Amino acid sequence: MSNANSNSARMKTIFRSKTAKALDRMEDPRETLDDSYDQQVKLLQQVRLAVAEVATAKKRIELQGEEMGARYQRLGSQAAEALAQGREDLARAALERRAMLEGQVAQLQKQFTSLQQQTAQLQERERRLTDQVAAFRIEKETIKATYTASEAQVRANEAVSGISNSITDVGSSLDRARDRVAQMQARAAATDELLASGALTDLTAAPDADIERQLAAVSAQAEIERQLQALKGADAPGAGGGSAQSGSGGWLGIGQGGA
Template sequence: MASNSSRMRTIFRTKTSKALDKIEDPRDLLDDSYDQQVKLLQQVRQALAEVATAKKRIDLQGQELGQRYQRLGAQAKEALDQGREDLARAALERRSLIERQVAQLQSQYAGMQKQTSQLEERERRLSEQIAAFRIEKETIKATYTASEAQVRANEAVAGIGATIDDVGTSLDRARDRVAQMQARAEATDELLNSGALRDLTAPPDADIERQLAAMSAQAEIDRQIRELKGETPDAASGRPRSGGDDAGEWLSIGQGPNPT
């Protein structure tokens, strides 16, 4: 009963780990982060457009008040020329009211001008940040994909299961995941090259064939040593092993002793 319970826990942990790996794929996390930054940039641009629209309305109102201001000034002068001081005074009173209104519009326009400059600077910096993040995001995604493929290939050859650590939800965690994947790929390469892991793609009885080949090579070396010491008929007679001319002697290199 205890054994079955332990097996169930192991299966559950394995499935949970695979599900988390699928959910916390750093490539998806990076794409989500990039999309959030793009949405923020769109909001800044929308705010910039709204401020620009409001500033334009104030500008139009200011132009209209400016025209009335000039017209009232001309009317006040014309009224005085015609001896109507009362009309001139009324025109100047209205002109004074317009001055106060224009002063308020000027203050609002200056504030919106400052706000526009701030939003434009924020939009510029955010655009540069997003462009840099996009390049780094694609680089990390490509590196992760290549490393993941390499690990899967190495694990398939070695016959070992793949285990991947949890992935974070930020750019730093994605970088750590890529580093872990690259280190694992290098480790499996080293294990395969050193022979610590058996290559399941090798033909059967390959180890025996390697040993026989090594013994054959050692026997050939022993024969050549005896020949150099004069322990063979060819060395004693001082004749070359091959009966051909000097130009063809290279053809016999590595072919063993001449049977004749």
């Protein structure tokens, strides 16, 4: 049972490792940062929209309060005028309406005060969020620039490493080529010696070329013996300057006969 658990844990570890590597290849941190920044900007826009909506509602209540305040003042004037004209009933009705209006104004004042507090809170949140978004944007661009520079450095290092490997491969290829050339030269020299000795048959040579080659070797040896005897005769007493004559013709006389 323990072996099964151990194998299962090991498989989970391998799976997590491979998954993490795959995610690293698929996920570009620059895109992730841009997405996060876009989300924060959207949240900031929502807060600003909420601030605008609350401000609009507060303005609407403020206008309504001003209208109710004007009516309140008008009812007071009407009550005084009615009482001056002896219409106490009208004055009482105006004062009753004014009293009712006071209750409505009181409720409106509470709403207005609440909206003022909400507006102040939202404006403070908007200010803080604006600062956070601005700071995040600067940090985001810094991280992106650093990542891009590091990525370029990695590519440059990989390129240099690839060049080094290529140079190493080229050096190995040159060494192998030199060995092959040396082997081929040695083989060519060996086959030349074998052809010269007759051990190999030169299929491109003329018929009886081997006999001609041997006769030429005998003639060359005989010519050497003749020249040797001529030199010995020239060194004998009474011999007349044969060596001097042999050199009188210069280099054009070499090999043209005579000692």
